[in-house]
Amino acid sequence: MRILAIDPFHGAAGDMFLGALLDLGTDRDAVIRVMASVVASPTIEIVTRAGIQAVKIHTHAGPASRTLEEVIERVRTSSAPAVVIARAEAVFQRIATAERSIHGKMEHFHEVGADDAIADVLGSCMAMHAISPEAVTVLPVATGSGTVKMAHGIYPVPAPATAAILSAGGLQVILGGGTGELCTPTGAALLAEFCTGQADSLPAGRLDATGYGAGDRDDPHTPNVLRMLLLTTSETVAEDEVDILETNVDDVPGEVIGYLLERLMEEGARDASATPLTMKKGRPGHLIRVICRPDDAKRLSIFMARETGTLGVRCIPAVHRFIAxxxxxxxxxxxxxxxxxxxxxxxxxxxxxxxxxxxxxxxxxxxxxxxxxxxxxxxxxxxxxxxxxxxxxxxxx
Known part of the structure; x- marks a missing residue:
C-alpha cells in the first residue's frame, strides 16, 4: 500500500504543502500548467531552511478580496481536470464554513481569496492527484504561538478560522511548536481535505521518497518546512474504529432534518442519515444516525441535541469497520x-x-x-x- 505521510512539525501553509509535493517528485509540468491558468507562471526555487534544502513557490500574485462564489468561479475557469477542481472547491468550502462559524457570515475571503492562495490550492490538488497515494496519514500539527495580524484585526494563534478547520477535520494539534502563526487556514484546509488517517508517529514501511516545502521565514534554530514522506507498506485491508450515534425524533420538520444532516457532515461526521420510523402511538418519526470518530462523539451528540431538541443520544462506541x-x-x-x-x-x-x-x-x-x-x-x-x-x-x- 502506498501511503503519503505528512509531518507538520513546523506547521503548514498552502505554498509549503505544494512545495513538499513538488519535492517528492510529482508531475511538475502539470502543476505549473494548472497554476499558470489562474496566475502568471510560478517560479520554483530551492532554498535552505536551518540547513535543510526545500522547495519554495513564488506565484507573483498580488492581494485580492473575493467572495466564495468569486473564488469558486476562478477555480472553475482553470485548466485543471474536473476531479482536481472538485477537490479545490472542497478546500475553499472548508475555509468558508470555518469563517461562517466564527463570524456568523462569510462576505469575503481576504488573505485566502488572493490569486496566490487560489494557485497554491489548485497546484496542491493537481500535485496530489498526480501522486495518487492510497492513503494520507497526518501527524500532529504544530500551530505556533503568540498573535497574528489579519484583515479583521489581531488574533491569538492559532487564528480562529484555522482552529475551526483543524477541529472540524478532527486533526491532532500541538499548541505551540514555535513562535508566530505556523499553520494557516489554507494549510489547515489542505491537511483536513486529504487526510484519511492520523498517527502520532510515522507508519512502518519502506521509505521511497521525502519532500520538503519551505515557508517564508528562515528560523536559524528550527527548519521552517513541511515534511512529506512516501512509504510502501504491506498491502492489507484498511480498518479503523468509529462510534455510532442515534436518536429518535418525532417532532422535527423535514427541512430541519435536511439541514442537520448537512451540518453534521460539515462538523466532521463520517456519515449522517435519517430513516423514517413509526413510533409509539403510531406517530411518524425519524431515526437520525451518525458515524463519527470516537473523539468527535461527545461534541456531535451535543450538536444533535441542540439542533433537534432530543433528550438523549445513544452512543454505540468503538465499532470496528473495514475500509476500502x-x-x-x-x-x-x-x-x-x-x-x-x-x-x-x-x-x-x-x-x-x-x-x-x-x-x-x-x-x-x-x-x-x-x-x-x-x-x-x-x-x-x-x-x-x-x-x-x-x-x-x-x-x-
Missing part, C-alpha cells in the same frame, strides 16, 4: 454525440476494484447541459469506467 482503498479518476465518455470528462470514485480491496460510482454533481451538470436523462448519463459513464478498469486488470467484463 479509494481513488478518484477522470473518465472521458461520449453520450449522444456529446463528450465530457467525469470524476469517478473507485473502491478496491486487495488490489481489485469491486465498486465504482460517478460523482453525482458532474453527471447532473452534463445531463442538464445536454438535456439528457441523468440515469442514462450515470449508466454510460460507469460502464465506460468499468471497461477501463477491466482493461487495467487484464480481464473482460
Amino acid at each position: 482503498d479509494r481513488r478518484i479518476e477522470d473518465i472521458d465518455c461520449t453520450i449522444n454525440g456529446n463528450t465530457g470528462r467525469f470524476p469517478v470514485k473507485f473502491g478496491t480491496m486487495e488490489g481489485s476494484c469491486y465498486t465504482l460510482k460517478a460523482e453525482y454533481e458532474y453527471v447532473c451538470r452534463f445531463a442538464r447541459e445536454h438535456n439528457l436523462p441523468v440515469v442514462q448519463v450515470r449508466r454510460e459513464v460507469e460502464e465506460a469506467a468499468w471497461e477501463k478498469e477491466c482493461k487495467r486488470q487484464g480481464f473482460r467484463q
